[in-house]
Amino acid sequence: MPELPEVEATRRSLFERLVGRRIERVVVRERRLRWPIPTRLPRALTGRVVCDLGRRAKYLLVRTDAGTVISHLGMSGSFSWADPGTPPDVHDHFDWIVEGGDVLRYHDPRRFGALLWTSRPPEEHRLLRALGIEPLPTADAAGSATGGVDGEYLYAKSRSRRIPVRNLIMDGRIVVGVGNIYASEACFQAGVRPDRAAGRISRARYDRLADAIRATLQSAIEAGGTTLRDFHDAGGRTGEFRHRLAVYGREGEPCHRCGGTVRRGVASGRSYYYCHGCQR
DNA sequence: ACTGGCTCCTGAGGGC
DNA sequence: TGCCCTCAGGAGCCAG
Numbered sequence: 001m002p003e004l005p006e007v008e009a010t011r012r013s014l015f016e017r018l019v020g021r022r023i024e025r026v027v028v029r030e031r032r033l034r035w036p037i038p039t040r041l042p043r044a045l046t047g048r049v050v051c052d053l054g055r056r057a058k059y060l061l062v063r064t065d066a067g068t069v070i071s072h073l074g075m076s077g078s079f080s081w082a083d084p085g086t087p088p089d090v091h092d093h094f095d096w097i098v099e100g101g102d103v104l105r106y107h108d109p110r111r112f113g114a115l116l117w118t119s120r121p122p123e124e125h126r127l128l129r130a131l132g133i134e135p136l137p138t139a140d141a142a143g144s145a146t147g148g149v150d151g152e153y154l155y156a157k158s159r160s161r162r163i164p165v166r167n168l169i170m171d172g173r174i175v176v177g178v179g180n181i182y183a184s185e186a187c188f189q190a191g192v193r194p195d196r197a198a199g200r201i202s203r204a205r206y207d208r209l210a211d212a213i214r215a216t217l218q219s220a221i222e223a224g225g226t227t228l229r230d231f232h233d234a235g236g237r238t239g240e241f242r243h244r245l246a247v248y249g250r251e252g253e254p255c256h257r258c259g260g261t262v263r264r265g266v267a268s269g270r271s272y273y274y275c276h277g278c279q280r
Numbered sequence: 281a282c283t284g285g286c287t288c289c290t291g292a293g294g295g296c
Numbered sequence: 297t298g299c300c301c302t303c304a305g306g307a308g309c310c311a312g
Contacts, residue, residue: 002305034288034308058306075306076290091290110289112306127308163283172307179305228305229292268284271303 002073004135004177005220006231006239007058010079013233015053017081017102018062022049025097029088034074034114037094041117045069045096056123057131057176067119070127074112079234080105104234132174135213148214149175151207158198158206164267165201166194169213178213181226181248184273186212188247193279194272195265219244247273 002010026042038044048064055061062069082088082103088095089107094115096104106115118125137148157174158165166183169175178186187194189212192205201209220226225239228249232238246256250273251264260277 006305032289034306072306074289075304108289109291110304110306112288161282167283170306181305226305231305269286 002058002075002077002225002231003179003182003220004058004217005182005223005241006225006233007055007060007073007177008221009225009233009237009239010073011053011055011060013235013237014060014079014104017234018050018098018104019053020050021102022047022099023064023096024099025095027095027097028093029095030093030111033093033108033111034072035116037115038117041069041115044117044119056128057134057172058179059122059128061122063122067117068122070114070116070118070122070125071106072114074108074110074114076110076230077106077108077113078230078232080107080232080236081234131172131176133176135175135177135217137214149210151203151210154210155201155203155206158201161198163198164195164272165192165198165209166272167268168198169209175213177217180270180272181228181245182213182216182220184248185246186216187272188212188274188279189216191279194274195267196280247275249273 023045026045028037028042031037044067048066050062050064052063058072060071082105084101084103091109092105092107094106122128133149135149137145140146158168161168166187169178170183184194190209192209220241223239223241224237226241227238247262250262253262255262255275255278258277260275262273263276265272
């Protein structure tokens with residue numbers, strides 16, 4: 001489920017209540033996530049103070065004074081604050097009891113999420129090492145915005161690639177954070193057909209696509225993400241970007257721009273949506 | 281090196 | 297009501 005905006009919504013909703021606090025106890029009810037929760041994690045995390053809560057791609061990075069928890073929400077993961085004593089749901093796989101008694105609870109029916117521990121710099125972890133660039137500019141040491149995806153970069157990465165452009169922008173080794181929803185949305189906003197071969201798209205059109213990726217993700221973050229079914233942030237708030245989706249999930253409905261019919265295609269086993277009239 | 285396909289897992293929704 | 301099928305926001309891994 002969660003793409004970058006949903007992970008960012010989760011990060012922001014957790015930040016104030018988690019950073020600066022000590023983890024008093026860790027309860028693991030189900031270790032079998034995407035990878036088993038390391039047996040050493042509870043002991044490593046217990047007693048540690050959370051010093052920062054960051055994000056790289058769709059990974060949440062819970063930094064402590066002794067190491068970092070690397071967490072991924074997979075397709076169906078979410079965090080929420082529970083009142084102490086609230087009985088867990090079947091799919092509530094672990095709790096962190098924070099000093100003062102707050103319970104941070106992880107829920108994940110499909111168990112595609114992950115909870116890992118590293119005592120080394122997390123960017124050196126094998127899951128993060130080979131990741132592509134962040135799509136949105138980030139603040140540098142001096143506080144000014146730097147980086148983010150641009151047309152020049154996508155154009156260079158796409159030369160001689162025959163995959164659909166949608167798959168290119170969803171490839172985390174190139175640019176991270178763009179999932180199935182926002183890939184369709186960004187292609188629509190840029191007027192690019194998602195199934196067009198990545199290597200046959202001009203530099204000018206990649207400029208538009210990069211702009212569309214940044215704009216789409218940014219406004220989705222501002223809307224708290226997209227809730228299709230059950231996503232919510234740690235404060236229980238759903239993402240309102242669903243009401244702003246131009247094409248995703250709208251097969252057969254009219255295009256808001258040209259009035260044509262939104263179509264659905266399938267590539268790599270997953271649906272994408274586009275307007276035949278607006279996208280070339 | 282690229283590419284597409286499979287895989288993990290539960291639950292919701294549609295057709296009959 | 298129930299049963300069976302398809303599909304769902306990710307992404308690592310593998311064979312060709």
